[in-house]
Every structure is written in structure tokens, then in C-alpha cells.
Amino acid sequence: MTGRVGPRVALAGAIIALVTGVVGLVVSLLLNVFVFDDFDAYGEVPIPGSARLHLPAGEATISFHTAVPGGVSGGFPVPALQLGITPPGGAPEPVVTESVGATTSVNSDVRIRLWTVQIPEDGVYDVAVRGDVAGYINPQLAFGRDDSPWWLVWAFGGLIAAGVASLVLAILWRLRSPRAVRDMAAPVNLDELTWPGPVPPPVHGYEPTGPGQVPPPVHSYEPTDTDVRLEQLKTLAALRESGALTDAEFEAEKRRILRS
Incomplete structure (x- = not known):
């Protein structure tokens, strides 16, 4: 493309990519937090207390879950907790790994991921939790799963980066591209007479129209x-x-x- 059409197309494409990346990133984050993150899919254990939970083989998330009137807007303090998971007879011990996540607050419901656990076999596990939770409202330890497609977040983040780079290049291209040359107005010929309106009829010389009519004399000046x-x-x-x-x-x- 030549002229200024190419920079305009590049600028429009960069803006579309940038807007798409931002919208996609926000939507994917919301879906990951509120839709794909099923934090209490396998049940909850009161703190302090114990419960028997059916846990499938694979990775599970363990989150601290409580209620805070008005929700939280920043960091959330988590009490020191002690967790014990007893497998069914003959099954290997689950592997618990610390994995602190971000705080999620919906109205007065607050949760934060603390651990992930690898369950070796599908079965019913005895879970016991201890800790000083004075001041917390209905504190529980939730077991669930996180099926969030985080690759979408990275994909839209990359699209945002590409959109920003493309926008900068498109602006530079537009600034350096030559401006369109406008056609000059047609020159006015001053030698041609113009008449503002209908052209008057031509003036014809006098000619006698009948016998006996004498044309008027024509006077001419001759210098002496x-x-x-x-x-x-x-x-x-x-x-x-x-x-x-x-x-x-x-x-x-x-x-x-x-x-x-």
C-alpha cells in the first residue's frame, strides 16, 4: 500500500488488536476466578475440626474460606493452620505443596488458596485441621479443583504486547509517510472575457432596409x-x-x- 492508506490500515489493525487483547484478558481472568475455579468441589472441613472427603486421583486445591462483612480490598491475613490428611488403607500418602494464591472476594465471601495436594488414588480421605481462628466468621478449609485455562491469559497478554508494538510502529509510519498532494485549481485566463449572466446578443452594423434610406455619415479624425x-x-x-x-x-x- 502507498500514500497514507497503509498507515491508516496498520493503525486500525493495531487498535483492534489492543482492544481485543485488553477485553480478552479481563474476560479470561473473570472466568478463571468465578467459573473455572471450583474451589469447594470436593467439600469443606470446619476449622478446627475434621471430615471425611471423597477425593479423586490427581491434583486438588486447598483454600482457606471465611466470611468478611463488606469483603476485602487488599491483602487478607491467614491464620496459622495445621493440616493432616489420612489416606484409605493401603493407599500412598498424599503430597501437599504450599501454593499461596490471590485473595478472591465476592460480596462478603472471601477465599485464598493455601496448598495444592496430589491425590495418588481415588478414595475417601480423613482430613483434620487445627488452628487459632478466633475473630474469623465460619472459617473452613475447602477442597476443590482449578480448571482455569491460564494459557488464555498469556495469549491475550501477548496480543496486548503485540498491539502496543504495532500501534507505535503504525504511528511512526503515519508520521513519516508523505502527505497527499492536492490538485491545484485550474489557472484563470485573464485574456478571456467572462460575462456574469446571459451573453448579450451581438451588435450588428446598420444597413439600410429600403430604397431612399441613407445611412448615417461616419465621421473619422485626421490630424492636421x-x-x-x-x-x-x-x-x-x-x-x-x-x-x-x-x-x-x-x-x-x-x-x-x-x-x-
Whole structure:
């Protein structure tokens, strides 16, 4: 593309990519937090307390879950907790790994992921939790799963980066591209006469239309000898004033004109 069409197309494409990336990133984050993160899918254990939970084989998330009137807007303090998971008879011990996540607050419901656990076999597990939770409202330890497609977040983040880079390049391209040259207005010919309105009819010469009609006389001016001499004397005077004739030459020519 040439001219300024190419920069405009590139600028529009960069803006579309940037807007798409921002909207997609926000939507994917919301879906990951509120839709795909099923934090209490396998049940909850009161703190302090114990419960028997059916846990499938694979990875599960363990989150601290409580209620806070008005929700939270920043960091959330988590009490020190002690967790024990007893597998069914003959099953290997689950592997618990610390994995603190972000705080999620919906109205007065607050949760934060503390651990992930690898369950070796599907079965019913005995879970016991201890800790000082004085001041917390209905504190519980929730077991669930996180099926969030985090690759979407990275994909839209990359799209945002590409959109920003494309926007900068498109702006530079637009600034450096030559401006469109406008056609000059057609030149006006001053030699041509123009008439503001209808063209008047042509003026025809007078011709007699019948016998006995005499056309009006046409008067013409013919200069006399005196007029001719006066013009010649004026010309001589102008030549003397300009320095083309000396005084002697002027006097000689003047006498010749007056004698003729």
C-alpha cells in the first residue's frame, strides 16, 4: 500500500488488536476466578475440626474460606493452620505443596488458596485441621479443583504486547509517510472575457432596409500638419530630456520640423 492508506490500515489493525487483547484478558481472568475455579468441589472441613472427603486421583486445591462483612480490598491475613490428611488403607500418602494464591472476594465471601495436594488414588480421605481462628466468621478449609485455562491469559497478554508494538510502529509510519498532494485549481485566463449572466446578443452594423434610406455619415479624425509637428516636437523634447539628443541636435531638428 502507498500514500497514507497503509498507515491508516496498520493503525486500525493495531487498535483492534489492543482492544481485543485488553477485553480478552479481563474476560479470561473473570472466568478463571468465578467459573473455572471450583474451589469447594470436593467439600469443606470446619476449622478446627475434621471430615471425611471423597477425593479423586490427581491434583486438588486447598483454600482457606471465611466470611468478611463488606469483603476485602487488599491483602487478607491467614491464620496459622495445621493440616493432616489420612489416606484409605493401603493407599500412598498424599503430597501437599504450599501454593499461596490471590485473595478472591465476592460480596462478603472471601477465599485464598493455601496448598495444592496430589491425590495418588481415588478414595475417601480423613482430613483434620487445627488452628487459632478466633475473630474469623465460619472459617473452613475447602477442597476443590482449578480448571482455569491460564494459557488464555498469556495469549491475550501477548496480543496486548503485540498491539502496543504495532500501534507505535503504525504511528511512526503515519508520521513519516508523505502527505497527499492536492490538485491545484485550474489557472484563470485573464485574456478571456467572462460575462456574469446571459451573453448579450451581438451588435450588428446598420444597413439600410429600403430604397431612399441613407445611412448615417461616419465621421473619422485626421490630424492636421500642425498636430503632426506638435507631436514631433514633443518627441524631440522627450529625447533631449532623456539625454538621447544634445541641445545642438535638438535645435537643428526643431528648425527642420518647423521649416517642413
